[in-house]
Amino acid sequence: MLDQTMTVLACSCAGTVPVDLAALARAFPKAQLVEGNDFAGADLGRAVAAARKGAQVVVGCACRQAVIEDAFAEAGVTAGVTFANLRELAGWSTQAAAAGPKMAALVARTASPEPDVPMTSLDSEGVTIILGHDETAIEVARQLADDLDITVLITGTAAIPVPAGVDFPVFRGRIRSATGHLGAFALTVDGFAEPARTSRGTFAFGPARNGAASNCDLIIDVTGGTALFPAPELRPGYLRADPASPAALARLIAEARTLVGTFDKPRYVTFRPELCAHSRSSITGCTRCLDVCPTGAISPNGDTVAFDAAVCAGCGGCGAVCPTGAASYALPAPDVLIGSLRAMLGAYSAAGGARAVLLLHDADHGEPLLHALAHHGPGLPATVIPVPVNEGTQIGPETLIAAFAYGAAGIRVLTREKPRHDETALHRTFDLTRAILAGLGFQDDALGIIATDDPDALADALATPPQGPVVRAAARFLPLGNKREVQRLALRELHAVAPKAEAVIALPEGAPMGRVVLDVAGCTLCHACVSACPADALTANPDRPELRFAEDLCVQCGLCAKTCPEKVITLEPRLDFAAIDAPPVLLKQEEPHLCDRCGKAFGTKATIARVRDKLAGKHWMFSGAHADRLAMIGLCEDCRVIVATEQSIDPYGTVERPRPRSADDYRKQGDKDA
Numbered sequence: 001m002l003d004q005t006m007t008v009l010a011c012s013c014a015g016t017v018p019v020d021l022a023a024l025a026r027a028f029p030k031a032q033l034v035e036g037n038d039f040a041g042a043d044l045g046r047a048v049a050a051a052r053k054g055a056q057v058v059v060g061c062a063c064r065q066a067v068i069e070d071a072f073a074e075a076g077v078t079a080g081v082t083f084a085n086l087r088e089l090a091g092w093s094t095q096a097a098a099a100g101p102k103m104a105a106l107v108a109r110t111a112s113p114e115p116d117v118p119m120t121s122l123d124s125e126g127v128t129i130i131l132g133h134d135e136t137a138i139e140v141a142r143q144l145a146d147d148l149d150i151t152v153l154i155t156g157t158a159a160i161p162v163p164a165g166v167d168f169p170v171f172r173g174r175i176r177s178a179t180g181h182l183g184a185f186a187l188t189v190d191g192f193a194e195p196a197r198t199s200r201g202t203f204a205f206g207p208a209r210n211g212a213a214s215n216c217d218l219i220i221d222v223t224g225g226t227a228l229f230p231a232p233e234l235r236p237g238y239l240r241a242d243p244a245s246p247a248a249l250a251r252l253i254a255e256a257r258t259l260v261g262t263f264d265k266p267r268y269v270t271f272r273p274e275l276c277a278h279s280r281s282s283i284t285g286c287t288r289c290l291d292v293c294p295t296g297a298i299s300p301n302g303d304t305v306a307f308d309a310a311v312c313a314g315c316g317g318c319g320a321v322c323p324t325g326a327a328s329y330a331l332p333a334p335d336v337l338i339g340s341l342r343a344m345l346g347a348y349s350a351a352g353g354a355r356a357v358l359l360l361h362d363a364d365h366g367e368p369l370l371h372a373l374a375h376h377g378p379g380l381p382a383t384v385i386p387v388p389v390n391e392g393t394q395i396g397p398e399t400l401i402a403a404f405a406y407g408a409a410g411i412r413v414l415t416r417e418k419p420r421h422d423e424t425a426l427h428r429t430f431d432l433t434r435a436i437l438a439g440l441g442f443q444d445d446a447l448g449i450i451a452t453d454d455p456d457a458l459a460d461a462l463a464t465p466p467q468g469p470v471v472r473a474a475a476r477f478l479p480l481g482n483k484r485e486v487q488r489l490a491l492r493e494l495h496a497v498a499p500k501a502e503a504v505i506a507l508p509e510g511a512p513m514g515r516v517v518l519d520v521a522g523c524t525l526c527h528a529c530v531s532a533c534p535a536d537a538l539t540a541n542p543d544r545p546e547l548r549f550a551e552d553l554c555v556q557c558g559l560c561a562k563t564c565p566e567k568v569i570t571l572e573p574r575l576d577f578a579a580i581d582a583p584p585v586l587l588k589q590e591e592p593h594l595c596d597r598c599g600k601a602f603g604t605k606a607t608i609a610r611v612r613d614k615l616a617g618k619h620w621m622f623s624g625a626h627a628d629r630l631a632m633i634g635l636c637e638d639c640r641v642i643v644a645t646e647q648s649i650d651p652y653g654t655v656e657r658p659r660p661r662s663a664d665d666y667r668k669q670g671d672k673d674a
Contacts, residue, residue: 005030005031005032005054005055005056006028006031006032006054006055006056006057006058006111007031007032007034007050007051007053007054007056007057007058007079008024008028008031008032008033008034008057008058008060008107009034009036009039009047009050009051009057009058009059009060009061010024010033010034010035010036010060010086010103011035011036011037011038011039011043011059011060011061011086011087012035012036012037012091013037013038013061013063013087013091014037014038015037016087016091016092017086017087017090017091017092017096018091018096018097018099019035019060019086019091019103020099020100020103020351021033021035022100023100023101023103023104023351023352023353024100024103024104024107024351026104026350026351026352027101027104027107027108027347027348027350027351028104028107028347032050032053032054034046034047034050039059039061039068040061040063040064040067040068041064044067044068044071047059047068047071047072048071048072048075048077051072051075051077051079051081052075052076052077052079054079055079055080056079056080056111057077057079057080057081057082058081058082058083058084058107058110058111059081059082059083059084060084060086060103060107061083061085061086061087062083062084062085062087062088063087065083068081068083069081082110082111083110084103084106084107084109084110085106086103086106086107087374088370088371088374088375088379089102089106089370089374089380089386090102090103090106090380090382091103092374092375092379093374093378093379093380093381093382094378094379095379095381095382096379096382098382099382100351100352100353101347101348101349101351101352101353101356101382102348102353102356102380102382102383102384102385103351104347104348104350104351104353105344105345105347105348105351105353105356105385106344106385107347108343108344108346108347108348109340109343109344109387111343112339112340112343114332115330115332115333115336117266117267117330117331117332118266118267118270118330119264119265119266119267120264120265120266120267120309120310121262121263121264121265122181122182122183122184122236122237122262122263122265122310123183123261123262123263124182124183124217124218124237124259124260124261124262124263125149125183125217125260126147126148126149126217126218126259126260127148127149127151127215127216127217127218128144128148128149128150128151128216128217128218128219128220128256129151129152129153129185129187129214129216129218129219129220130144130150130151130152130153130220130222131153131155131175131219131220131221131222131223132152132153132154132155132156132221132222132223132243133154133155133156133158133223133224133225133243134154134156134158134160134243135160135161136222136243136249137152137153137154137222138152138160138163138166138170140220140222140249140252140253141166141168142163142166143253144220144253144256144257145166145167145168147256147257147260148218148256148257148260150168151168151169151170151171151214151216152168152169152170152171153170153171153172153173153175153189154170154171154172154173154203155172155173155174155175155223155225156223159202159203160202160203161201161202161203162199162200162201162202162203170195170203171192171193171194171195171205172191172192172193172195172203172205172208173189173190173191173192173193173208173212174189174190174191175187175188175189175228176188176189176190176210176211178219178228178229180237181235181236181237181238181308181310181311182217182218182236182237182238182259182263182310183217183237183310184215184217184310185215185216185217185218185219185237185238186213186214186215187213187214187215187216187219188211188212188213189211189212189213189214190210190211190212191208191209191210192208192209192210192212193205193206193207193208193209194206217237217259217260218237218238218239218256218259219237219238219239220239220240220252220256221238221239221240221241222240222241222243222249222252223243224242224243224244227240229295229296230294230295230296231294231295231296231313231421231422233420234294234295234313234420234421235295235311235313236263236265236310236311237259239252239255239256240252265309265310266314266330266331267309267312267330268309268312268313268314268316268329268330268331268390269307269309269312269316269318269319269327269328269329269330270327270328270329270330270333271307271326271327271328272325272326272328273304273305273326274326275324275325275326275482275534276303276304276305276324276326276327276534277323277324277326277534277535277555277557277559278290278300278303278304278305279300279302279303279304279559280303280531280532280534280559280563281531281532281563283532283559283562283563284300284562285532285534285557285558285559285562286323286324286555286557286558286559288318288321288322288323288510288512289305289317289318289321289322289327290305291321291424292317292318292320292321292422292424292425292428293315293317293318294313294315294317294421294422295311295312295313296311297309297311297312297313298318304326307327313421314331314390314391315391315393315394315421315422315425316329316331316390316391316393316394316395316425317393317394317421317422317424317425317426318425319334319394319396319483320393320394320395320396320397320425320426320428320429321396321425321428321429321512322483323484323512323513323555323556323557324483324484324534324535324555325482325483325484325485328482328483329390329394329396331390331394334396334398334399334479334483334486335479335480335481335482335483335486337389337399338398338399338402338403338479338486338490339478339479340387341358341387341399341402341403341406341408342402342406342476342478342479344385344387345385345403345406345407345408345474346406346474346476348385349407349474353383354383354409355383355409355410355465355466355470356383356384356385356407356408356409357381357383357384357385357408357409357410357411357412357462357465357466358384358385358387358403358408358410358411358412359380359384359385359386359387359412359414359462360387360389360392360395360411360412360413360414361386361387361388361389361392361413361414362388362389362390362391362392362414363388363390365414365415365416365453366386366388366414367388369414369452369453369454369455369458370386370455372455373455373458373459376455377455377456377459378459380462381462381463381465383409383465384412384462391421392413392414392415392423392426393421393422393423393425393426395413395426395429396429396483396487397429397432397433397436397487398483398486398487398490400429400433400447401433401436401487401490401491401494402479402486402490402493402494404437404442404446404470404471404494405471405474405475405477405490405493405494405497406474406475406476407470407471407474407475408470409446409465409466409468409470410445410446410447410448410465410466411446411447411448412448412449412450412461412462413426413448413449413450414450414452414458415449415450415451416451416453417451417452417453419451426449427449428510430447430449431508432507432508432511432512433447434447435505435506435507435508435511436491436505436507436575438505439500439502439505439506439575440494440495440498440499440500440501440502440505441469441498441499441500441502442468442469442498442499443466443467443468443469444468445466445467445468446466446468448461450462469499470499471494471497471498471499472497472498472499473497474497475493475494475496475497477489477490477493484555488552488580491575491577491580492577492580492581495577501577502577503576503577503578504574504575504576504577504578505574505575506573506574507573507574507575508573509573510556510573511556511573511574511575512555512556513551513554513555513556513573513574513575514551514554514556514571514572514573514574514575515549515551515554515571515572515574515576515579516529516537516538516549516554516560516561516569516570516571516572516587517569517570517571517572518547518549518568518569518587518588519566519568519569520587520588522566522567522568523547523566523568523587523588524565524566524604524606524607524610525545525546525547525588525590525604525607526565526566527540527547528563528564528565529547529559529560529563529564529569530547531563532559532560532562532563533559533560534555534557534559535553535554535555535557536550536553537549537550537551537553537554537555538560539584544589544592545589545590545591545592545603545604546586546588546589546590547586547587547588547589548584548585548586548587549584549585549587550579550583550584550585551576551579551582551585552579552580552581552582556571556573558571590604590605590606590607591604591605592604592605593605593607593608593634595634595635595636595639596631596634596635596639597635597636597639597642597643598636598638598639600636600638600639602636602637608633608634611633612630612633612634615630615633616630629649632644
């Protein structure tokens with residue numbers, strides 16, 4: 001949590017940044033504010049003296065961070081120190097004079113603690129398979145032979161000259177299947193053939209066989225053909241290049257040389273299988289994460305799914321679309337990101353800011369554009385607060401909804417012109433959130449995606465702020481709980497302060513919230529839907545034949561509809577704000593049937609009557625001489641055994657059935673007919 005008693009060192013960068021100390025004081029009334037012209041130079045001593053007095057220090061200068069860190073270390077400063085880039089993100093702008101509230105927001109964001117991210121390790125010993133159609137593969141292998149353990153697999157039929165002075169093996173074959181990642185690839189090769197030792201001039205290959213297996217740490221693909229993996233540029237350890245491009249081949253060779261050793265990779269997704277709504281009893285329900293994963297890192301695994309952390313490229317789409325919170329992004333988790341937005345928007349508002357627009361961007365793509373705007377363009381508008389995230393595709397509806405509840409006037413997500421990750425999840429999130437915002441009185445321009453690699457285009461897109469209404473009063477709730485709980489809380493808070501309080505909002509097909517519509521007349525209260533429901537939205541009453549439904553728990557996975565034997569369940573995606581806090585509603589209730597002998601309750605009256613009607617006079621066990629057995633339908637399981645014993649009912653006393661006809665019978669019949 002943000003420490004209001006922190007020390008803020010606000011640098012004017014030799015007078016080029018108009019520091020608004022009054023705005024910072026309004027946002028952080030208990031903080032020690034120190035202004036200087038050059039905290040990495042002439043004012044470094046003042047910075048050290050101020051830092052010694054505080055437990056938390058935010059340095060409003062990021063241009064010479066290493067110098068300040070070294071000085072603090074030498075002086076024995078024990079305070080936690082973070083750096084806020086006030087110069088490029090606020091001060092170097094044509095609207096710098098009005099950027100005081102944004103500076104407060106940047107200080108609040110920087111002062112928020114960074115969560116620890118779990119890691120997974122990938123070990124590579126440099127065992128490499130190079131795939132190619134021609135001599136290009138041989139040449140790449142020649143350049144890497146001193147650094148990696150090389151094997152070449154020629155996947156074409158062209159004649160390949162025998163190279164001189166090389167000792168790496170060369171084979172011929174075609175890849176049937178490939179799985180794995182850096183340090184753990186597995187290949188199956190068909191048409192695998194070894195070269196003849198007497199090859200002269202060009203390789204002569206011996207007999208081919210299918211199903212050869214090979215394991216390696218790296219795969220270098222210079223075939224120029226179809227990639228072995230989906231989203232190949234995101235598969236660690238799989239390197240591809242156009243064999244006709246010398247520059248691309250040079251980059252590939254340089255990168256391959258670095259891929260030996262142990263590499264730590266973030267475990268981007270936290271997965272709780274007990275919350276997963278993928279499947280029950282071999283019936284498939286929710287497939288949202290499987291639909292949006294670009295790398296194939298997610299696969300079905302019985303009632304749930306399995307995540308391969310080594311293959312996951314960190315797009316976060318699975319966490320954004322997961323309706324239950326089973327898959328949650330960890331860099332950072334949604335509640336941490338929302339908590340940071342709360343601190344930023346709270347500080348912005350306290351400093352006197354209004355109509356803030358959040359610009360969500362990743363570091364690799366967004367920071368160079370913001371740098372270019374500050375150094376060569378108009379800079380960011382005073383109302384635009386940049387928020388770095390690991391990937392724009394990680395943003396879920398709970399984050400957007402919470403930001404509007406905290407008072408944001410608009411949200412923009414900056415993406416690449418040619419996306420690195422599939423943006424299906426981001427567009428689904430925007431479609432869902434737009435539908436909710438529209439029902440609450442917000443305009444379409446409140447949300448937007450800016451897909452550009454051009455800083456001038458970014459400046460143009462940000463020049464026109466959202467014009468629609470904002471919340472009547474900013475909410476201040478703490479984002480506590482898992483994703484589903486935070487989303488429920490954010491929806492309730494936004495509804496309370498929104499420009500328009502629509503009670504029920506229709507949502508697009510596939511939305512993760514809505515209700516179950518039951519054809520009451522056709523329902524037999526078998527409770528198959530209750531057993532299938534992974535979110536406990538459908539429940540039974542252990543004491544009476546009832547079916548209850550809690551709409552705020554429903555994730556619209558469809559398992560209930562697919563499991564229902566009578567097919568009387570349909571789904572209606574919608575958002576009913578009254579249902580968020582409401583108790584479960586009664587969908588159907590029937591009177592229990594009481595055992596005709598002992599009075600024990602079992603089943604329902606309607607079910608027992610229906611079974612009797614279907615069997616009476618229509619089934620051999622309950623017709624003719626056995627008609628009296630129909631009375632047993634109204635008995636509980638215990639009394640049924642007692643009556644069967646008292647009446648000496650022989651369960652094997654069936655009517656004689658015709659003997660099955662054999663081939664001999666048909667042959668004899670044919671002889672007679674002849």
